[in-house]
Amino acid sequence: MLFRRAKSLVGLDIGSSSVKAIELKPSGKGYKVSAIGVEPVPADSIVDGAIIDGGAVADAVRRLFANKKFKAKDVVASLSGNSVIVKKITLPAMTEAELSESIYWEAEQYIPFDIQDVNLDYEILEIGTGQDSQGSMDVLLVAAKKDKIADYTNVIAQAGKTPVIVDVDAFALQNAYEVNYGFEPTAVVAILNAGASAININILSGPQSVFTRDISMGGNAFTEAVQKELDLPFESAEQLKKGHDVEGASFEDARAVLKAMTDNVLLEVEKTFDFFKATAASDRIDRIMLCGGASRVEGFAAALRERFDTEVEEFDPFRQVAIDPKKLGLASLDDVAPFAAVAVGLALRKVGDR
Ligand SMILES: Nc1ncnc2c1ncn2[C@@H]1O[C@H](COP(=O)(O)OP(=O)(O)OP(=O)(O)O)[C@@H](O)[C@H]1O
Numbered sequence: 087m088l089f090r091r092a093k094s095l096v097g098l099d100i101g102s103s104s105v106k107a108i109e110l111k112p113s114g115k116g117y118k119v120s121a122i123g124v125e126p127v128p129a130d131s132i133v134d135g136a137i138i139d140g141g142a143v144a145d146a147v148r149r150l151f152a153n154k155k156f157k158a159k160d161v162v163a164s165l166s167g168n169s170v171i172v173k174k175i176t177l178p179a180m181t182e183a184e185l186s187e188s189i190y191w192e193a194e195q196y197i198p199f200d201i202q203d204v205n206l207d208y209e210i211l212e213i214g215t216g217q218d219s220q221g222s223m224d225v226l227l228v229a230a231k232k233d234k235i236a237d238y239t240n241v242i243a244q245a246g247k248t249p250v251i252v253d254v255d256a257f258a259l260q261n262a263y264e265v266n267y268g269f270e271p272t273a274v275v276a277i278l279n280a281g282a283s284a285i286n287i288n289i290l291s292g293p294q295s296v297f298t299r300d301i302s303m304g305g306n307a308f309t310e311a312v313q314k315e316l317d318l319p320f321e322s323a324e325q326l327k328k329g330h331d332v333e334g335a336s337f338e339d340a341r342a343v344l345k346a347m348t349d350n351v352l353l354e355v356e357k358t359f360d361f362f363k364a365t366a367a368s369d370r371i372d373r374i375m376l377c378g379g380a381s382r383v384e385g386f387a388a389a390l391r392e393r394f395d396t397e398v399e400e401f402d403p404f405r406q407v408a409i410d411p412k413k414l415g416l417a418s419l420d421d422v423a424p425f426a427a428v429a430v431g432l433a434l435r436k437v438g439d440r
């Protein structure tokens with residue numbers, strides 16, 4: 087059994103505007119996409135990372151898997167927003183066994199929920215070796231509320247699949263980044279995934295995540311601003327935002343609102359970066375890797391580049407993952423690449439890999 091390949095899994099990113107699924111196959115030294123799909127989710131079915139209308143989300147997931155190219159039954163999904171807490175804590179150095187004994191007790195003071203209500207996961211990052219860190223170690227603590235996890239796993243089960251892992255968006259992004267870009271040992275890279283309702287930020291120093299935060303602002307804020315300013319229905323504002331003229335308004339009319347909202351969003355990003363610089367071991371960010379649908383708002387990447395005076399690169403989740411859009415029934419890779427990073431990262435997980 088030693089050489090048996092780990093069972094294949096489907097990476098399922100349950101987003102508030104759409105669900106995305108990807109299945110990978112080993113290919114040469116790397117991977118290729120064997121199935122991919124995106125299905126819209128009705129507005130307000132998922133709010134702030136919480137599933138409000140489970141039936142509607144399950145329907146979207148079911149439609150996704152009506153695509154026969156998906157073979158695996160086991161699914162890896164992820165949480166984000168305020169249902170998960172990721173924190174680096176410093177504890178006295180101890181063995182794995184001692185840590186697993188005491189982690190719930192230690193975690194209690196860092197988690198704003200009743201400890202009975204959360205699932206905890208943790209990883210020892212570093213045993214302190216510096217002058218003033220003698221006898222201590224850094225532990226990454228991840229806590230997710232059990233009822234939120236259950237909402238996600240129920241939706242997957244309702245859609246006829248088996249949920250086997252529930253990960254965190256920020257970590258999925260990191261996995262997708264690693265496989266596509268590798269790690270530069272000394273670089274500080276901020277991955278920024280701008281979705282419809284949130285922006286996930288994961289800052290990596292070399293191979294290690296040193297800071298994560300979700301900003302609860304995203305593409306919807308742009309659409310709502312356009313909607314309000316130009317007095318349009320949501321769908322028209324949505325189209326306009328993407329650069330398509332609609333009845334009663336042209337993209338030109340929306341430019342100023344989009345620019346103003348970009349400034350608002352960048353202010354939140356700046357606060358996050360400032361907080362990172364004040365609390366983490368690094369005071370610089372060398373590069374921003376940008377993905378998520380909302381990152382496509384005209385001028386967004388350029389505004390980031392200018393504001394933070396740093397390199398901004400489009401995060402291509404298929405840089406080292408082979409994909410044949412035609413074979414998979416996609417009109418163009420551009421239709422999926424900006425949205426696919428989390429799903430790629432999830433599809434890379436193997437049961438029991440950590
Ligand atoms: N070309 C475009 N220009 C501007 N915005 C776009 C464009 N394409 C998609 N978007 C926006 O991107 C958002 C969807 O992105 P994405 O699929 O990454 O979000 P999500 O994963 O569903 O949301 P979340 O993770 O926040 O729950 C929507 O707000 C959509 O309007």
Ligand SMILES: [Mg+2]
Pocket residue numbers: 099100101102281282428
């Ligand atoms: Mg998303």
